[in-house]
Amino acid sequence: MSLEKPLGYLLCQSRRVYKNKVMGRFRENSIDLSLDEFIILLRIQLYCDATQQKLADHLQKDKSIVLRQINGLLDKKYLTRSVDPNDKRKKNLVLTPKGTQILDRSREISKQVSEELLKGVSREDRQVFERVVETMRANAGIDDENCDCK
Numbered sequence: 001m002s003l004e005k006p007l008g009y010l011l012c013q014s015r016r017v018y019k020n021k022v023m024g025r026f027r028e029n030s031i032d033l034s035l036d037e038f039i040i041l042l043r044i045q046l047y048c049d050a051t052q053q054k055l056a057d058h059l060q061k062d063k064s065i066v067l068r069q070i071n072g073l074l075d076k077k078y079l080t081r082s083v084d085p086n087d088k089r090k091k092n093l094v095l096t097p098k099g100t101q102i103l104d105r106s107r108e109i110s111k112q113v114s115e116e117l118l119k120g121v122s123r124e125d126r127q128v129f130e131r132v133v134e135t136m137r138a139n140a141g142i143d144d145e146n147c148d149c150k
Contacts, residue, residue: 018117025109032076033106036069041078041095041103050093051084060142078102 019035026033033041036059043058044050056066070093073079078099084090095103118126 018113021113021117022110025113026106029105029109031102031106031109033102034069037073037078038103038106038110040066040069040073041099042107044079044093045095045100045103051090052093055093073099 022035022038026038039059040055043055047054052063052066052070055070056063059066070079070081074081076098077096080094080096081091082094084092121129
């Protein structure tokens with residue numbers, strides 16, 4: 001592989017290929033989600049204390065943009081928002097049964113797309129890729145807590 005292509009270019013191309021493939025499959029399966037909405041739902045399902053601020057921090061997006069996406073998910077009845085009993089200023093986000101159902105379908109499609117795109121990539125290369133991404137995140141000062149609520 002040539003190392004002449006800038007990192008930003010390679011990452012952008014990878015994201016675009018994945019996004020286009022997943023979004024096409026979502027449309028084929030009548031799943032009304034954007035990639036960002038899918039990631040928000042996934043994050044809420046996996047992490048114990050999903051709040052708007054934590055989602056904005058994780059996605060590295062402006063809080064107002066994340067709020068619009070959350071409001072869209074609330075309108076679609078995929079989420080509920082409730083006041084935290086320990087901190088009245090904090091709003092907790094929880095998947096509804098409808099949200100869980102659409103997320104389960106979306107996750108299966110995402111898994112299939114990932115398998116298709118990674119066909120021919122060895123397990124070792126996948127592990128190297130994961131380590132590189134984690135190293136990049138660490139170098140950027142991004143630490144992802146692993147709080148699985150399931």
